[in-house]
């Protein structure tokens with residue numbers, strides 16, 4: 017028998033449920049049995065309920081077992097898992113698992129498949145093909161290709177990526193920057209982290225292509241401090257990319273140079289807002305800047321700067337490798353390509369589902385997600401992070417499409433979907449939205465700084481049953497002031513979850529009086 021290859025993720029989600037212990041047990045048991053095992057620490061496939069997911073390479077393909085604990089390992093050897101034999105924890109061929117088989121993985125194609133820190137493996141799976149093509153094109157041509165693909169920013173606002181790059185390309189300056197927003201503060205989101213841990217060269221490649229497009233020579237990844245594993249993997253990948261001349265001066269024998277560094281945020285939701293992130297990158301407190309000027313014209317250190325989310329940048333290599341039209345063939349309306357949706361909260365099968373835009377919420381939460389983890393009816397989902405709307409069951413038919421969501425006063429955002437069963441109290445969720453804003457507000461403008469605190473107080477009165485109709489009217493007025501008068505989307509969009517809760521779940525705001533809400 018040739019040397020068996022076994023995969024076990026080093027992804028943070030897998031580590032949190034014992035992947036390291038399973039890896040150690042696999043090595044020990046193999047040694048005990050005199051088997052020379054090749055253990056690969058891959059990224060996660062994104063099927064979180066199966067983690068730690070152990071895969072073994074067989075002539076028919078990779079065979080999956082999970083969730084595996086250290087105590088299961090000896091039994092797996094006994095059952096013959098090294099040749100893909102059946103076991104109660106077995107799921108057959110990984111690629112045939114329904115959840116994976118029915119996805120359209122473009123951005124996440126390599127995540128969980130390759131060794132994240134092997135350039136050879138990355139190359140063998142199509143890596144750097146996009147950059148190689150970009151190296152033969154002019155900056156304007158790259159911008160046009162990305163614009164044609166229809167790619168829109170995956171960080172939340174959905175702004176066309178190619179148009180942003182063109183603005184930076186056209187700006188005259190002695191220095192330009194590429195800044196990757198890896199702050200990933202939205203509740204229920206983890207796709208940025210997973211791809212950095214599972215396929216970091218894709219981000220490096222995407223940022224390098226962005227640099228070629230606009231004429232930048234320096235880039236930064238702004239990574240949240242809560243992601244230490246992602247930081248380690250990314251730093252190691254950057255070192256390897258320098259060693260193999262995919263970064264640095266004279267990339268692969270060309271005249272192009274690009275340098276990349278990681279910066280760790282101190283942990284504030286507002287540091288994900290792009291201007292606040294730039295302040296933080298400059299070593300200052302994360303305070304929102306007024307726009308204009310746009311960061312594309314006056315960004316980091318006052319220079320033209322591309323700010324893009326991890327997923328936007330990670331979508332670029334496949335666009336450049338396969339061409340714009342192959343990417344824009346996926347999707348609906350003005351929402352082109354695919355989005356790695358993230359299923360979280362009270363959901364049976366949480367994880368990453370990369371699908372073309374147009375898939376309904378219903379299919380995501382029932383067909384992929386398998387319904388609630390508690391087995392109780394799903395009552396609400398919050399889509400697009402803490403500033404996104406709460407949607408009831410009669411909106412689950414909504415297709416994932418920026419415009420369709422906007423028409424329902426909701427947003428796709430970063431693709432996070434947090435599920436709640438029928439025990440959720442939506443008045444308390446509305447209060448939580450205001451409380452979150454009060455805690456995370458940067459404090460620069462009054463409607464957000466003061467409005468959110470007043471919002472908590474008004475909601476407390478509503479929950480306690482004090483003068484409800486008048487307080488609901490006051491809350492609506494306050495929401496309008498925050499929407500109209502806030503400097504950024506933090507204060508400007510906090511009314512979205514609050515108003516959607518009142519609109520779709522009015523009964524929760526008229527229940528018998530409850531005591532002080534701050535439990």
Ligand SMILES: Cc1cc2nc3c(=O)[nH]c(=O)nc-3n(C[C@H](O)[C@H](O)[C@H](O)COP(=O)(O)O)c2cc1C
Nearest residue numbers: 169170171197199200201288289290324325328505
């Ligand atoms: C309060 C707030 C928090 C945000 N947090 C993030 C974040 O964590 N990650 C992110 O990519 N964008 C975040 N954004 C959006 C960014 O301001 C910006 O639109 C985005 O990074 C641009 O990249 P994109 O065009 O690739 O989406 C946030 C915006 C606001 C208002």
Ligand code: SF4
Nearest residue numbers: 458460461464504507
């Ligand atoms: S809306 Fe809030 S977070 Fe945004 S600038 Fe104003 S105070 Fe700061």
